[in-house]
Amino acid sequence: MDKIIKVLTNIMLFVFLLLILVLPMFSIGIMKLESPENILGAHNQNINSRLIERIKELELENKILKEKLQE
């Protein structure tokens, strides 16, 4: 039993060592190349979604005001 635990612990240590060795290499992917159209598209999409949310809020306010007026 002790031997199995020892082997498992050492395997875990080895995996941990491999992770320490490999993880810093992912820092290479910190730089991204994106086309200006994509960035503009994402920007427009962001504005659109915010506008849609605002319209929904205004519609709700309008509805509440109409109900108050009827009362």
Added chain:
Amino acid sequence: MFSKILIKLIDEAIIPAVVVLSMRIISIVIVSQAVGTQLSLGTSGFVFTDQLLFKKVNSYSVLIMIICIALGILFILAKAFMFHNTHIKPGVTARLFSYNLHSLIQNSYDLYSQGAIWISYLFMLVLVTGGLAFFGSVYIWVSTFGFFTFLVCIVLFIIDIEKEIKRDDSEKPIYDTDTSFLENV
């Protein structure tokens, strides 16, 4: 319970990991400023829109990383060649002690574990750079430079290991095969 060599290797791997990570970020900032681009930091990292600029900044950033790791390996190799406790000259030992720099004298266990870790980092960086060069994200000469730096480091490391092996050979006891003195007994 724990394997001593694995613990030692994990211990030695932390410093180069921090060096690689920090040099990547610092080098991107420095090279971008040198090239004259405005860095835009998005959710996925530094975003570039110009492909040529991206390739240039990426290449010089990777080059700086390779040079930093190579400098680390050269420091270890310098310690291995000059201050290795197995083949350090007595004069150098005395001088180091007089300057209170005796911590530079290290044994094979420390030196080879450090060397193995730093060379592993350089090897993986060369692999990644090769892949990036293949896909055109990095200049080919950067990956070639990394590959030759790796080769030089490996060769120098092997030379030191050979010195160590030769030392072991020379220290073997030499027995006198002349048994004539026994004949008179």
